[in-house]
Amino acid sequence: MREFTVERLGHQGDGIVEGPLFVAGVLPGEVITGTVEKDRIVNPSIVTPSSDRVKPPCSHARSCGGCGLQHASDDFVANFKKSVVANAFKARGIDTDIDDVVTSPVSSRRRAVFSGRRTKKGALVGFHMKGSDTVIAIPKCTVLRPALLEIIPFLEMLTVAGATRKGAMRFAVTETMSGIDIHAEGGKPADGALLSELAQMSVHPGVARLTWDDEPVAAQHTPVLEFAGYSVTPPAGAFLQATKEGEDCLVSSALETVSGAKKVLDLFSGCGTFSLPAAKNAEVHAVEGDKDMVTSLTAAWRMAHGLKTLTAEARDLFRRPLLPDELNRFDAIIIDPPRAGAEAQVIEIAKSKVKTIAMVSCNPVSFARDAEVLLKAGFEMRDVKVVDQFRWSSHVEITAGFHR
Structure with a gap:
């Protein structure tokens, strides 16, 4: 060797x-x-x-593909993630200070995607091995909330009932205030017999709602999330920040950036992670590509008390970004795009008269690309924070304020 x-x-x-x-x-x-x-x-x-x-804190670290950095000290991981962001900025010629990394605690992940396969003796639900399609059990996972681990036996039951012999199922699970919300995909077609069996199985402790592909199966309890104390019922499989601690940091940073604005635009708003907290002090218009999430957000606002006016629309911001004359109606913008970033929308923001932007991202490369556009348009970037919601992985979240 x-x-x-x-x-x-x-x-x-x-x-x-x-x-x-x-x-x-x-x-x-x-x-x-x-x-x-x-x-x-x-x-x-x-x-x-x-x-x-260091010695990996999780007994599954050698085989599980979920955490690639458990062999490194916490300080090393934090500095590594900070360097990933700094290098993305450097590649764009951006020189800026970066605050200390905010890392979510152990056992704090409230959403995860499990894989499930049928076996000769029943079923196996867990994560994939490193670089493999093989599914391994992870009963002592150190990143997930206990409630997510406790629901695995039920997911195994679903796998036995609904998985094909050859394919793997995918379970997107989210811990809500009323129980676990489960969105199952990749199983058998949901005919009448299977739906009846799944509905009976779903009367299970800890389960709030089960959705099979796009078919609602059962809802013992209405899944409820809270943003700034306001209740939201999300559609099945809806995006949610991975940890409550990470969400709190991102929201507080965004609200600090747009503080004092009377009219706030929330782009890629989801179900209202930023919209509802911002509506405490400002009129908010939310834009999201998923119609179901827009419906959830507007329903939550109608049921809330003490919020200013909140409006929302479903719109594909990649194909049809808001134009400067639309953007100029607002004092500040909050924007939290998916991994691809928001290049088309940011180009229009750069042309507008808006002076304050809070930008959140889960991809340092697309964040740096979009930040470069704003900096060339006369914005100054401040308060750059790295938020580590995916502890011991290479995944990085970023938030920053832009002012001109």
């Missing part, structure tokens, strides 16, 4: 050695041995460990 020295980590958390060759589970400066297969080093063995190497 050859000997290698790890030079650095890539943005997805893999080690990089001369070549370049990629290797998982290592840290910069470590001397390793291993076998080269194509562009990767497999079966690595640590010869000289880094001082940042």
